[in-house]
Amino acid sequence: MIKISNYNEFEAYLGQELGVSGWHTIDQEQINKFADATLDHQWIHIDTEKAATESPFKATIAHGYLTLSLVPFLWKQIAEIHNLKMEINYGIESLKFGQAVVVDSQVRLRAKLKTIANLRGITKVSIEITLEIKDQAKPAFTGDVLFLYHFTA
Template sequence: MNPVKITSFEEFKAFEGKEIGVSDWHVIDQKQVQQFADATLDHQWIHLDEERAKETQFGGTIAHGYLTLSLAPYLWEQIAEVSNLKMMINYGIEKLKFNQPVRTGSAVRLVAKLNSIVDLRGVSKAQLDITLEIKDEKKPAYTASLVFLYHFQK
């Protein structure tokens, strides 16, 4: 999949109110869950104890909610290649709702829509409405609005 190329406020603005795209599927495996647990010091058994987790309603381990959220920038880069930048800043996350857990071994993908973009004296404030879909599931893992500040070069 080729990402959409965006090099200016005007090019970004053309997507306002529209879906920009969908990422490729990404499988969250047990190794990634373990690495996230080690990096964040969150070693709750539902993420790591495969035998014990088999006895739960999930039938196995689940990915950390924040692991699934942390995949957003990686998956976003598959949707849009925003370049010609001095800098990009993660500004905020609004309306985050975890809808259901992601079972380890499941594939997820990001759907991104540009809710709004405004020019704040040369800084572009973009609000992206995102959904993390889980393959073969009706409900998404989460929905949220990501806010980025893009400092495009002239």
């Protein structure tokens, strides 16, 4: 876990891997709750019996946006950002889903500091992210997430 308290400490990691989160299991309960929260009840996510016989994955799969929504949780396992007034999720660029995440798979986030800029005292970073699936060569997704950090000092 890296610890960052200001722009200069963040900038020291430019171009470097920041770390890797722990593994997180995506189970059917989490998938069902996400389906309820987003009103996306497509059978491939929630109907375990139909998925076992009709899906090419032979099981249910996590929503792509469920996997994406894990980024803040997993990011907090990689970096501890201190001395903040505010942190803002600013955007996502070049997101590409690589493959489905089958129920009960474990995923983890790998992060690298791609760019950093000082915008009149606000730190804007682009973090290159990869959501890895345990025992799979191809990731669930890759992309760049943008954060704005308002440091107190």
